[in-house]
Amino acid sequence: MKISIQINEGPYQHQASDTAYQFAKAAIEKGHEIFRVFFYHDGVNNASRFTLPPQDDRNIVNQWAELGIKNADGEPELVVCIAAALRRGMLDESEASKNGIDGNNIHPAFRISGLGQLIEAGIQSDRLVVFGD
Amino acid sequence: MLHTVNKSSFERNSLKSCLNIIDDTSVILLIEDGVISAAKNTNAPMIADLAAQGRVYALQGDVEARGISSKLADNIKLVDYAGFVDLVVEHGTAVSWV
Amino acid sequence: MTTKKFMYLNRRSSFGTVYAIESLEVVLIAAAFEQDVSLAFIDDGVYQIVEGQNADGIGMKNFSKTFHALGDYEINKLYVSAESLEQRGLSSNDLMPLVYEDEDDDWAEKPSVKVVSNAQLSKIMSEQDVCLSF
Numbered sequence: 001m002k003i004s005i006q007i008n009e010g011p012y013q014h015q016a017s018d019t020a021y022q023f024a025k026a027a028i029e030k031g032h033e034i035f036r037v038f039f040y041h042d043g044v045n046n047a048s049r050f051t052l053p054p055q056d057d058r059n060i061v062n063q064w065a066e067l068g069i070k071n072a073d074g075e076p077e078l079v080v081c082i083a084a085a086l087r088r089g090m091l092d093e094s095e096a097s098k099n100g101i102d103g104n105n106i107h108p109a110f111r112i113s114g115l116g117q118l119i120e121a122g123i124q125s126d127r128l129v130v131f132g133d
Numbered sequence: 134m135l136h137t138v139n140k141s142s143f144e145r146n147s148l149k150s151c152l153n154i155i156d157d158t159s160v161i162l163l164i165e166d167g168v169i170s171a172a173k174n175t176n177a178p179m180i181a182d183l184a185a186q187g188r189v190y191a192l193q194g195d196v197e198a199r200g201i202s203s204k205l206a207d208n209i210k211l212v213d214y215a216g217f218v219d220l221v222v223e224h225g226t227a228v229s230w231v
Numbered sequence: 232m233t234t235k236k237f238m239y240l241n242r243r244s245s246f247g248t249v250y251a252i253e254s255l256e257v258v259l260i261a262a263a264f265e266q267d268v269s270l271a272f273i274d275d276g277v278y279q280i281v282e283g284q285n286a287d288g289i290g291m292k293n294f295s296k297t298f299h300a301l302g303d304y305e306i307n308k309l310y311v312s313a314e315s316l317e318q319r320g321l322s323s324n325d326l327m328p329l330v331y332e333d334e335d336d337d338w339a340e341k342p343s344v345k346v347v348s349n350a351q352l353s354k355i356m357s358e359q360d361v362c363l364s365f
Contacts, residue, residue: 001222006363008231008250015139015165016231022194026214032222041249083256115260122361123233123264127221129137130364132231133248134357150242150274153314153349156357228240228356229364 002035003027004121008132010045011060012053017046020131021063034069036077036121039110041132044085047078049107065109078110079117134159135224139231141169142176147230152179162212162220163191168199177206184208192217235360236267241276243365245295246286251279252294254365259297262304269308269355270301277315280344282327295327302331307343314349 005024009016024034039046051061069077085106086095092112096104106112122128136155142148148170151161161183163171170176171191180189185208193211196202205211212220221227239258245251261268272279279295286293301307309329316322329343347355356362 003218003221008365019139019164019192022214023217027218027221030215030218032218041253084253115257116264118257118363119237119261119264119266122237122363123235123266127225127227128361128363129221129227130229130231130362132139132229132364146274147242154273154353154356156353159357226359226362228362230242231364 001032001127002125003032004035004125004128005037006118006121006128006130006132007037007039007043007046008041008130010042011051013042014133016131016133017043017060017064018058020129021060021067023129023131024067024069028067034067034077035125036079036117037064037069038079038081038118038121039084040081040118041084042088044080044088044090047080047085047090047107047110048105050105061107065107068109076109076111080106080110080112081118082112082114085112135220135227136161137227137229138163138167138170139165139229141166142179143169148179151228151230152183155183160188160190160220160224162217163189163195164217165192165195166199168192168195168201171196171206171209172201172204173206174204181206181208190216190220232265234266236269236358237261238356238359238362239268239270240362240364241270241272241279242274244275244278245284246289246291250365251276252292254363255294255297257363258301258306259304262306268306269310269359270306271310271312271352271356272315273312273352274315275319277311277319277321277326280309280311280326280329281321282325298327298329302329302343305331307331307341309344310352310355311344311346312349312352313346316346
């Protein structure tokens with residue numbers, strides 16, 4: 001089955017991203033397809049490649065990256081809402097250069113895109129599950 | 134449908150709101166702090182009938198993490214994350230009471 | 232394109248958290264996808280469409296007027312929980328008079344907001360393909 005996920009909260013503050021990750025991992029292990037994970041609101045903070053938890057804690061960003069959720073063209077399907085990301089200082093290379101900012105922090109396993117991607121995930125997937133506060 | 138509730142009924146009204154609207158065929162999965170509602174406590178009567186019908190699940194990892202495995206209310210069904218996936222597959226549209 | 236039934240579940244008021252305005256953002260984007268869209272306002276979510284919101288004093292954008300635009304995008308199924316209204320001392324008269332023009336009825340102006348019982352909400356929800364919670 002094709003399953004998509006929406007994550008509304010950032011890492012470490014709420015359990016939402018942890019639960020969503022365990023769910024996604026279990027779904028993949030059972031042979032289902034994770035069509036897309038859409039990070040919205042503070043959820044965009046799950047995509048920061050500068051995340052540095054202490055050694056004895058999980059690295060939530062890397063965990064997501066290691067699931068390797070991609071489409072047939074090899075593009076990441078860990079999708080960060082562009083409007084929510086820019087508001088919170090989460091930028092990829094292209095948005096940084098477009099806005100004249102000297103750095104970018106989106107992990108390469110994620111990509112930035114618009115809200116249409118969330119709707120499309122709802123249309124294309126058999127199920128959409130929301131994790132939030 | 135599958136309704137997921139992730140907050141304790143002592144903290145928020147999401148379980149109550151879900152129970153107000155759930156139909157006769159849907160099931161509830163308690164996750165995260167939602168599993169506090171799966172324990173034997175003064176709020177347990179809220180879900181007792183539904184649990185007796187076998188329609189209340191709780192996520193095992195969250196139950197164990199909160200130290201309430203031995204204090205579960207009657208008829209609560211435990212599932213792991215794979216079981217969570219199965220519930221999503223079997224019960225159609227998922228509604229999160231976040 | 233496949234048409235699915237999308238429900239947007241709104242349970243929080245307008246300004247305390249970002250969810251209300253972001254839900255509305257998604258609804259407006261969703262209009263372009265020509266899906267069957269319903270909005271449910273339950274619990275404090277009913278405050279999102281209360282008449283007379285004024286955000287001048289808190290330095291935030293008053294987005295409540297945007298709800299008036301929904302009718303133009305053929306988003307005209309706004310279901311409000313009767314019980315949630317009653318618990319908060321509100322009635323349908325306290326809500327914004329949101330309307331749409333019905334193209335099947337000579338563009339007659341009709342109300343978009345329907346105050347519904349828990350049983351009705353339950354039935355509407357059970358018909359949905361996707362439920363996005365905010």
